[in-house]
Amino acid sequence: MEEKIEEILEKIWMLMEDERDIRDELTEQDIQELVESGLLEEKNGTITLTTSGYEEARRMVRNHRLAERLFHDVLEIKGESLHGHACIMEHAIAKEVEEAICTLLGHPRLCPHGRAIPPGDCCKLHRKVIERIVLTLKEMENGERGRVSYILTKKFPRMHKLMSLGLVPGAEIELIQKKPTFVIKLEETQIAIDDEVAGNIYVRRVPE
Amino acid sequence: MECHSADIKSISTNKTILLVGNPNVGKSVIFSLLTGKYATVSNYPGTTVEISHGIGEIDGEDMTIIDTPGTNSLLPTSEDERITRDLLLNQGDVIVQVGDAKNLKRTLMLTLQLVELGKPMVLVLNIFDEAEKIGMKIDIEKLSTILGIKVIRTVAIKKVGIEELITAISRAKKPEIRLRFTKEVERYLSEATRYVDRFCALSFLRGDETILDYITQKYGEGVAKLIKEKLKLDPLISQYIQREIAEKARKITSLVVKRSLKSITYMELFSRMTIRISTGIPILLLVLYLTYLFVGKFGAGVLVDFIENVIFNEYLNPFLKDLIITYLPIPLLQELFVGEFGIITLALTYAIAIIFPIVTTFFIAFSIMEDSGYLPRLAMLLDRVFKKVGLSGKAVLPMVLGLGCDTMATITTRTLETKRERIIATTLLALGVPCSAQLGVLLAILVPIGPKALFSVFGFVFLQMVIVGVLASKILPGDRPDFILELPPLRIPRLKNILYKVYFRLKWYIIEVIPLFILGTLILFTLDKTGLLLKLQNVSRPLVEGLLFLPPETTNIFIMGFLRRDYGAAGLYSMASEGLLTINQIIVGAVVITLFVPCIANLLVIIKERGGKTAAAIVLFVFTYAFLAGGVLTRLLTLIP
Structure with missing residues (x-):
């Protein structure tokens, strides 16, 4: 599907969310085009999405907001560029990638702007057990084991310090305690770290 | 050290x-x-x-x-x-x-x-x-x-x-193993190795800008500039390299190590107890109490009593006095050795009878804490508290060592990671951490007066450290320090090693202390004999008498305190025991002598470690602050009966 059409579908979704009339923002030409592609239909004088149009719009909005979460949470991109980056990425996300991102982020429900992310299949599966696969040390329980997936910090010295102690992606760790200071066990070394640094360390749970 | x-x-x-x-x-x-x-x-x-x-x-x-x-x-x-x-x-x-x-x-x-x-x-x-x-x-x-x-x-x-x-x-050989990185990293590397060696190139790619100094020195400024421009620092590249190193290390380890599961040791169980809040805090308090018993009660009490009152005052000093008066018929020289400000009666008596036993017991206690691996555990327990004053738990080492000797402690602030932390730690050491000898003497003065006096002095000094620490952490630019510290395994300290360490620390201490004590005494003696002491007392009268409500003779102990902190405290001790001071005056004197400028040795180390400008700022601040705080305290005390 053309990117332009995908963009329009996304806009329609937003207008619907805000309970506004689709005609407010779209040109007659755009509406015509979508009707011809079977994504929009006119019923009793109001324009609504067809079933396939609804599915497409939902997918695009989901991709866009997941992308925003990814940029915001993982890559720490802030501000206006967030939306722009997400706009480019949303068109390129395949189904399995979408689920991987969603899982990585812990099946988030809201985008950084506070709008709802339409849930995907992977989310429905996890609704009951909202257990994230990747989480920060802060969210782990005492005695849990995990493998470091990534360390998220813009502070060079902090990154080097952690890495030089062997706390690198792939390292297996055990969380010994969280208070008063985090203590983790890495090989035969125990390392104490404060909560701010602990929040930078993302770990993938290793099942017992 | x-x-x-x-x-x-x-x-x-x-x-x-x-x-x-x-x-x-x-x-x-x-x-x-x-x-x-x-x-x-x-x-x-x-x-x-x-x-x-x-x-x-x-x-x-x-x-x-x-x-x-x-x-x-x-x-x-x-x-x-x-x-x-x-x-x-x-x-x-x-x-x-x-x-x-x-x-x-x-x-x-x-x-x-x-x-x-x-x-x-x-x-x-x-x-x-x-x-x-x-x-x-x-x-x-x-x-x-x-x-x-x-x-x-x-x-x-x-x-x-x-x-x-x-x-x-x-028969050492050059290693054969070399790391191969991903294509992208290798491309950067081969670009860089056209100008510099592989080690420099790698260091720079890993984000180490300090290597540029070395590159400048070895290859010239042009090359350093070229490298800096050509190879933009990319945090991702640095992570790739680090990951590659870790991955390789992991692979080799898995090739050569075989593990058989062993159950958790008793020492490890105990170690877990020392770091958990519920058990760690009681253990911490117990450790503090035992240290107090050993250093405060045994060192500053029993040992000092015995050495000062029995050995020095009953035997040694009377004997030496007789000896000198008999064989040295010049009154001025007699006074130089055994007078009020005499080298033997003042300097050596203080140094050996009062200070030495306290310092010795402190160093023994400290070495045991150090060798058992308890200190890093103390650091992690106190990290949150230290964060409030702009330091991290790592600053526990200099702060505790400061209770032994502030000079030694100032040297170890080097292990702190940021300049900001080093400045705060140095200032707090200079301001409020009394060294073991000073602490011992202060205890000797305050304990007989009662727990109220003890609490007022140390509570007030502690409060000042918190105020200054919190302010400094707000004023000084820079981020909250990170706390990332390895906890070594708990080990039973080896006696030989402890003795060695105490011996070397004491030796260091004596070499530093005795000459300064003698120097201090000589300065006081000279000031006294030339009448300058009286003039100095007059000049500082508004400060000492007007601001702090203390008798002018107290000026002496401030001068002595500058030469050595504990020396000043010892001076206060004799003034107090002679009944020259009221209880409030003793409290104010004790507080000001604690907050007051660091001793000469510490000052020299501050200059060496922090640079002249920062040192001057620290000293000026501490000096002013000590007297102002003392002035405030005096007035507060008059309000309370």
Whole structure:
């Protein structure tokens, strides 16, 4: 599907969310085009999405907001560029990638702007057990084991310090305690770290 | 913390051996065994802040051996790590890497960085017994083949494996293993190695800008500029490289290590108790209480009483007085030795009878805490509290050591990572941490008066430290410091090592203290005899009398306090015991003498470590603050009956 059409579908979704009339923002030409592609239909004088149009719009909005979460949470991109980056990425996300991102982020429900992310299949599966696969040390329980997936910090010295102690992606760790200071066990070394640094360390749970 | 920082190049041997390794793996023990020289050994990462060097005989040849501060990476994150990196770049014909056998992966991460230097190497896997105890088997032969260098296993404190190490050093080979990185990294590297060697290129790519100084020095400013422009620092590249190193280290480890599961040891169970809040805090309080009993009650009480009242006042001083008065018929000289400000009656009595027992007991207590591995646990328990004053838990070491000697403690602020932390720690040490001798004397004055006085003085001083710390952390630019600290295993301290350490610290202390005591006494004596003391008292009368409501003679103890903090406290002690001061005056005097400027030795070290400007700012601030706080306290006390 053309990117332009995908963009329009996304806009329609937003207008619907805000309970506004689709005609407010779209040109007659755009509406015509979508009707011809079977994504929009006119019923009793109001324009609504067809079933396939609804599915497409939902997918695009989901991709866009997941992308925003990814940029915001993982890559720490802030501000206006967030939306722009997400706009480019949303068109390129395949189904399995979408689920991987969603899982990585812990099946988030809201985008950084506070709008709802339409849930995907992977989310429905996890609704009951909202257990994230990747989480920060802060969210782990005492005695849990995990493998470091990534360390998220813009502070060079902090990154080097952690890495030089062997706390690198792939390292297996055990969380010994969280208070008063985090203590983790890495090989035969125990390392104490404060909560701010602990929040930078993302770990993938290793099942017992 | 002995000073071995003399010019290393001045020793004329043909070969230099560098001992390198992660912190707390036993480099200093191996250094002592190779050179026969003592280097401070402890169970605390980062104790070697000064570089020790000595001469050892290897295969019939004298070689210079240098012990370096422990480092986890060749990318320096603190001053001591940078010292090690620079030594590796500039010196060393043979590198002896010492590692903790049970932390093989981490050891190898450093090995893989060291091989890039292309120098002959030997790898020592120390503390081998602990690795075996937890069920680890390491295939040394295989490891040696993979790395292409000799790998020796040792238990240094039991002298196991040292002969083999000496032989291996004499036959050290250049390592064969080299790291291959991803295409992208290698492309950057080959670009950079057109101008500089691979080690420099790697360092820069990994985000180490300090290497540019070395590049400038070795290849010229043009090359340094070129490298800086051509190779943009990309944090991702740095992570790739680090990941590659870790991955390789992990692979090698899995090839050579076999583990059998062993159950958790009792020591480990106890260790867990020391770090948990529910059990850790009671243990902490117990440790403090035991330290107080040993240093405060036994050292400052029993020992001081005995040495001062029995040995000095009953036997030694009367005897020496007679001796001098009989054989030295000049009254001025008599007074110089045994008068009010006499070298024997004042300086030596204070130094040996009052200060010495207190310092000795403190150093014993401190060394036990250090060698057992308790100090890092103290640091982690107190990290949150220290964060409030802009420091991290790591500052526990200098702060506690400051209770022994502030001068020594100021030197160890080097282990703190940011300049901001070093300045705050130095200021707080100078302002409010009384050294053991001063503390002991203050206790001797205040305990008889009652718990109220004791509480007022230390509560008030503590409050000032909190106020200044919180303000400093708000005013000084910079981020909240990180706390990332390795907790070494708890070990039962070895008596011999404790005695050694106490002996060396005491020696350091005596060499510093006695001359200053005598100097201080001479200055007081001269001021007294020339009538300048009276003038000085008059000049400072508005300050001492007007602001603090203290008798003008108190000026003496402030002058003495500047020469040595404890000396001032001792002066206060005799004024108090002569009944010259009211209780409120004693409290104010004790507070001001504690907050007041650091002693001369500490001042010199502050200048050396922080630079003249910062030092001047710190001293000026502390001086003003001490008197203002004293003034406020005096007025507060008059309000309370």
